Amino acid sequence: MLILGIESTCDETGAGIVRDGRRILANVVSSSAKLHQKYQGVVPEIAAREQVRVIVPVLNEALRQAQSKLNEIDAIAVAYGPGFVGSLLVGVETAKTLALVWKKPLTCVNHLIGHVYANWLTVNREPKTVNLPQFPIVALIVSGGHTDLILMKDHGKYGWLGGTRDDAAGEVFDKVARVLGLGYPGGDEIERAAQQLTADNLPSDAKALAGSQLTFNFPRPMIGDNTFDFSFSGLKTSVVNYVSQVSDVCGQVPAIAVKFQDAIVDVLVKKTLRAAETYSAKSVVVGGGVAANEYLRDQFSVINSQLGIPVFFPSKGLATDNGAMIAAAAFYLKKRVDSLKLQADPGLNFNDI
Ligand code: KG4
Ligand code: ZN
DSSP: OEEEEEEOSSSEEEEEEEETTTEEEEEEEEEOHHHHGGGTSOOHHHHHHHHHHHHHHHHHHHHHHHTOOGGGOOEEEEEEESSOHHHHHHHHHHHHHHHHHHTOOEEEEEHHHHHHHGGGOBSSSOGGGSOOOOSSEEEEEEOSSOEEEEEEEETTEEEEEEEBSSOOHHHHHHHHHHHTTOOSSHHHHHHHHHHHHHOTTOOHHHHHHHHHHOOOOOOOTTTTSSSSOBOOHHHHHHHHHHHHHOSOHHHHHHHHHHHHHHHHHHHHHHHHHHHHHHTTOSEEEEESGGGGOHHHHHHTHHHHHHHOOOEEOOOHHHHSSOHHHHHHHHHHHOOEEOTTTOOOOTTOOTTOO
């Protein structure tokens, strides 16, 4: 079954064509991140206007790459929330129009669940040879707007275990990057700054500098409590306070980046480990933009070594927003909707699968 997935919830415009929920034939993403750089955060109006401009070229390019003809596409899928209303409208109205004009079934996908299903996708590999996550699954979603832990008993059978009570993980990466004078989006920039002190092949003088600078720690909020909730605003405030006290902020950026990453990843790993243990998970899957972080990917191996279960990450390009993950989720969830009735839902909740 060939599904065309459309994603436009935030500042990306994506169209992916996926066979049987696994095999990517095309996955085209256009990001307006550069346009938001000077504001250090997404400006919804700018994002939506850019999406109106690029949605047709993005779709066209996806169809060209997949070498698919319209009559080969079996269904259209679209992320209908959560997200910015203007952005969502572009994808949802485009999907409805295509479904009506091409006479194809339309399915709607919760964007957050799309991030989880990025773990079912394979790129240019024979899907049958690749292991899939096994149920019950504990899924961690870490994106710019969300941090959630979910228990998946089967496709479509989910329970929300907990989530952030204040800032999302990606949002804190972005805010800390701003305080450190790094660019937007901040996750990538923090990772690069930290690697200046932690890369395996550092020259000896850089190693000595690292040893002398990495002598402090930031707090790990809620790491030991018995909920599956998170709170990151205190960690953010700690970084801000630390930065306001040091005289040479520029010289300390890599050290602050290392210690901030340490703290936030430690909390994410420990809570996910405890959820996987509590619910006897057979697999852990991680999704969302923050899942692109190398240090986080590395640290999650502790779950594998302690519980003996596999931890799945999407390939880096599939961790951030894209259309293929929406097509994959649509294949497994099959939530068909009336093309005349579907509405974008900016505040879509986790339980609205
Ligand atoms: O999932 P996503 O593409 O969009 C949302 O649904 O929000 O996630 C974007 C978030 C941003 O906050 C960005 O800073 C973060 O993912 N991110 C990263 C990395 N790459 C992107 N965070 C940490 N390390 C990265 N390498
Ligand atoms: Zn996302």
